[in-house]
Amino acid sequence: MKEISGGVCAPKGFLAGGIRCGIKPTSQKKDLALVYSNNFCSAAAMFTANKVKAASVQVSMANIADGNLQAVIVNSGNANACTGEEGLKAAKQMAKYAADALLIDPELVAVASTGVIGVPLPIDIIGKNINALKANLRNDGNADALEAIMTTDTRKKEIAVEIEIDGKIVHIGAMTKGSGMIHPDMAAAKHATMLAFITTDAAVIPSVLNECLQKAVKKSFNRLTVDGDTSTNDMVLLMANGQAGNKPLVKESDVFYKALEFVCVSLTKMMARDGEGATKLVTVTVNGALDEEAAEKLSKSVASSSLVKAACFGADANWGRVLCAMGYSGADFNPEKTNVSFKSSAGEVQVCRDGMTVPFSEDQAKRVLSQEEIEIFISLKEGNGCASVWGCDLTYDYVKINGDYRS
Amino acid sequence: MKEISGGVCAPKGFLAGGIRCGIKPTSQKKDLALVYSNNFCSAAAMFTANKVKAASVQVSMANIADGNLQAVIVNSGNANACTGEEGLKAAKQMAKYAADALLIDPELVAVASTGVIGVPLPIDIIGKNINALKANLRNDGNADALEAIMTTDTRKKEIAVEIEIDGKIVHIGAMTKGSGMIHPDMAAAKHATMLAFITTDAAVIPSVLNECLQKAVKKSFNRLTVDGDTSTNDMVLLMANGQAGNKPLVKESDVFYKALEFVCVSLTKMMARDGEGATKLVTVTVNGALDEEAAEKLSKSVASSSLVKAACFGADANWGRVLCAMGYSGADFNPEKTNVSFKSSAGEVQVCRDGMTVPFSEDQAKRVLSQEEIEIFISLKEGNGCASVWGCDLTYDYVKINGDYRS
Numbered sequence: 001m002k003e004i005s006g007g008v009c010a011p012k013g014f015l016a017g018g019i020r021c022g023i024k025p026t027s028q029k030k031d032l033a034l035v036y037s038n039n040f041c042s043a044a045a046m047f048t049a050n051k052v053k054a055a056s057v058q059v060s061m062a063n064i065a066d067g068n069l070q071a072v073i074v075n076s077g078n079a080n081a082c083t084g085e086e087g088l089k090a091a092k093q094m095a096k097y098a099a100d101a102l103l104i105d106p107e108l109v110a111v112a113s114t115g116v117i118g119v120p121l122p123i124d125i126i127g128k129n130i131n132a133l134k135a136n137l138r139n140d141g142n143a144d145a146l147e148a149i150m151t152t153d154t155r156k157k158e159i160a161v162e163i164e165i166d167g168k169i170v171h172i173g174a175m176t177k178g179s180g181m182i183h184p185d186m187a188a189a190k191h192a193t194m195l196a197f198i199t200t201d202a203a204v205i206p207s208v209l210n211e212c213l214q215k216a217v218k219k220s221f222n223r224l225t226v227d228g229d230t231s232t233n234d235m236v237l238l239m240a241n242g243q244a245g246n247k248p249l250v251k252e253s254d255v256f257y258k259a260l261e262f263v264c265v266s267l268t269k270m271m272a273r274d275g276e277g278a279t280k281l282v283t284v285t286v287n288g289a290l291d292e293e294a295a296e297k298l299s300k301s302v303a304s305s306s307l308v309k310a311a312c313f314g315a316d317a318n319w320g321r322v323l324c325a326m327g328y329s330g331a332d333f334n335p336e337k338t339n340v341s342f343k344s345s346a347g348e349v350q351v352c353r354d355g356m357t358v359p360f361s362e363d364q365a366k367r368v369l370s371q372e373e374i375e376i377f378i379s380l381k382e383g384n385g386c387a388s389v390w391g392c393d394l395t396y397d398y399v400k401i402n403g404d405y406r407s
Numbered sequence: 408m409k410e411i412s413g414g415v416c417a418p419k420g421f422l423a424g425g426i427r428c429g430i431k432p433t434s435q436k437k438d439l440a441l442v443y444s445n446n447f448c449s450a451a452a453m454f455t456a457n458k459v460k461a462a463s464v465q466v467s468m469a470n471i472a473d474g475n476l477q478a479v480i481v482n483s484g485n486a487n488a489c490t491g492e493e494g495l496k497a498a499k500q501m502a503k504y505a506a507d508a509l510l511i512d513p514e515l516v517a518v519a520s521t522g523v524i525g526v527p528l529p530i531d532i533i534g535k536n537i538n539a540l541k542a543n544l545r546n547d548g549n550a551d552a553l554e555a556i557m558t559t560d561t562r563k564k565e566i567a568v569e570i571e572i573d574g575k576i577v578h579i580g581a582m583t584k585g586s587g588m589i590h591p592d593m594a595a596a597k598h599a600t601m602l603a604f605i606t607t608d609a610a611v612i613p614s615v616l617n618e619c620l621q622k623a624v625k626k627s628f629n630r631l632t633v634d635g636d637t638s639t640n641d642m643v644l645l646m647a648n649g650q651a652g653n654k655p656l657v658k659e660s661d662v663f664y665k666a667l668e669f670v671c672v673s674l675t676k677m678m679a680r681d682g683e684g685a686t687k688l689v690t691v692t693v694n695g696a697l698d699e700e701a702a703e704k705l706s707k708s709v710a711s712s713s714l715v716k717a718a719c720f721g722a723d724a725n726w727g728r729v730l731c732a733m734g735y736s737g738a739d740f741n742p743e744k745t746n747v748s749f750k751s752s753a754g755e756v757q758v759c760r761d762g763m764t765v766p767f768s769e770d771q772a773k774r775v776l777s778q779e780e781i782e783i784f785i786s787l788k789e790g791n792g793c794a795s796v797w798g799c800d801l802t803y804d805y806v807k808i809n810g811d812y813r814s
Contacts, residue, residue, distance in 0.1 A: 052734030052742045052762075082730050082742070084763045117727020118764045181714060181731065227713040228635070229728070230735035306634040306713070307588060307809055314810030320524020321636070323489050324588065327459030328637035335459045335489070355459075356491045357525045396803050402714055403721030 007142030010160030017136030018148030067206025182226035203242035277397030289385035301329030414549030417567035424543030425555030474613025684804030696792035708736030
């Protein structure tokens with residue numbers, strides 16, 4: 001497997017584009033994106049488990065039910081959530097605009113939205129600009145599309161890889177947006193306002209695609225937290241158009257799955273690093289838990305703790321907060337068998353052994369925790385369960401960004 | 408029922424004191440408190456449900472098992488949590504120092520600690536100062552004791568009320584500390600580093616005292632959130648010495664329970680208002696939910712949301728975040744039957760009807776949300792479940808306070 005450039009356009013047959021149509025009224029930024037395969041695709045998706053589901057989520061859930069898609073249209077600047085019947089009509093109309101322009105069936109179009117909740121979507125603007133959007137489609141349009149899906153994101157988050165299946169070169173490409181309201185919880189074929197769009201030219205039947213996506217999301221996006229808020233609009237979409245010419249995968253391929261997991265984990269880490277206001281990527285790893293579920297619960301509780309996140313911001317080796325967050329996670333573990341270390345490119349410092357303090361250099365701990373990527377490494381000696389969860393620090397800028405998001 | 412002064416010393420026979428003994432090495436603040444009844448008390452308590460329990464919690468759980476206490480000794484500046492066998496020995500020794508000075512059995516002494524986790528408690532300092540602490544006991548020592556239990560608290564939180572039972576005047580007094588690491592979760596006879604100490608001269612048998620306390624905590628401290636972090640040291644303690652001379656309560660008295668609930672809710676609101684960095688008390692009320700449990704889950708999810716809390720700080724009427732937080736609460740409700748209003752002394756503004764936006768004045772909403780006490784009022788039209796949860800806004804100062812707590 002090797003990393004390549006091109007994002008969602010890296011796989012053969014995928015075109016992408018992005019334009020500004022004015023959904024973000026006070027901004028000159030792009031706000032409407034389209035990703036399109038020039039042939040029919042197998043598709044799989046997961047959507048937010050939030051009971052309040054955006055209109056785009058409802059429409060996309062229906063359109064992907066048969067396992068096929070050919071395009072996805074995405075707007076930023078408006079979540080089209082809590083907008084009632086009108087919102088649902090608008091989301092359906094958005095699919096229809098794209099379908100009509102692309103000369104395909106509206107049921108082959110997924111719809112995604114991100115932005116403010118509760119404001120009616122100006123669907124007419126999208127209608128007026130759909131042909132311009134179509135005209136913008138290019139086989140190197142990944143950068144335009146990526147720009148158009150961003151909200152409070154400060155970094156571009158895309159990746160692509162190349163693998164070999166059956167002697168055929170296969171590509172997987174992907175882009176994502178997501179910075180705040182990030183604590184994805186995507187259930188069996190549902191859940192994330194993170195949006196992630198993954199394309200591949202592999203030939204894979206829908207059921208296998210779905211199986212691979214669910215497994216990969218469980219180990220990636222569902223182990224991401226910025227602020228504990230699970231959005232109404234989260235969506236991960238995977239489209240496979242088969243143009244690589246491999247023998248269609250009718251059961252899970254290890255090579256394909258591993259590449260997909262790598263892509264999902266890479267995007268997850270990019271999102272954590274770009275969490276609203278974040279200065280640091282914080283990885284929390286638990287090893288030796290009773291089982292994987294316990295490891296995930298423990299690491300997610302630590303990564304979600306406001307106190308731990310604030311301590312990471314301050315580069316303060318306040319490990320008691322780590323044990324405290326483990327203690328209220330709901331997972332079973334023995335505090336008296338808990339070891340905690342802080343790691344980064346500046347080295348490693350153990351701060352807790354068997355649930356108690358060990359002498360350590362505060363200066364060294366400060367150095368370790370002052371890096372841009374830090375890891376809280378917990379080992380438990382109770383079983384084989386291990387998991388990593390990705391988050392970020394809690395900073396003044398998170399408060400600033402969210403104290404007045406709408407203006 | 409009327410409010411009176413005196414805090415924990417308002418009920419007859421209770422003495423309190425507080426001194427500085429040097430547990431907070433770099434501070435001149437008081438750090439050691441004692442509350443004592445000059446006779447034997449019925450007692451009830453609830454402790455943190457965190458799996459990591461401070462040594463003080465373990466010792467107090469054991470000492471209260473028989474339903475009787477006569478004193479509680481409290482230190483601030485050190486949580487004595489994650490300190491192993493030595494920590495447990497220190498907590499037992501702390502009870503013994505107090506017991507020896509007061510000439511009572513160590514098992515009649517509860518122990519509470521609050522402060523940094525993972526640092527050995529300097530128990531010798533407490534031994535050297537125990538006689539000074541005893542000498543400081545007075546029947547108006549509530550203010551000294553209260554000062555000595557504070558950590559990041561900026562406001563003194565105490566209350567007392569007078570009621571009549573059987574024609575006898577009965578008093579309930581209380582003090583609390585708690586500002587950060589506040590998301591109490593106290594289970595049947597367990598849970599909260601909030602500390603709350605309640606005294607009464609009512610005569611109540613231990614089982615009834617316990618029943619009343621559990622019921623009151625469920626509707627007060629367990630509906631409080633500052634930052635979602637459930638501490639290792641939380642404790643609510645209630646001691647009843649019977650000196651009011653009422654006929655001992657052998658079943659729940661409505662008058663007594665109502666007064667106790669009032670005291671607990673009052674302390675809860677004081678803690679929310681004094682949450683770390685808070686500029687506002689935020690009450691989230693849900694009415695018309697399927698049942699009380701659903702109402703509590705929904706309101707707690709909204710009050711805990713970092714995005715809602717940041718919007719409260721910015722006085723931004725971003726009601727979409729309210730619906731979003733309800734949606735991931737895990738409680739059942741119909742988003743399309745949800746109404747949301749913001750209320751304060753500056754008036755009321757409805758922002759959402761039947762799950763959708765309603766036209767409202769942004770200026771008026773800003774005025775309403777700019778007050779020091781605001782309410783997010785949600786009504787659901789689904790049943791009779793209602794609950795209020797108390798929290799605060801998320802501010803720059805929360806990040807500042809917790810970015811480097813230990814120094």
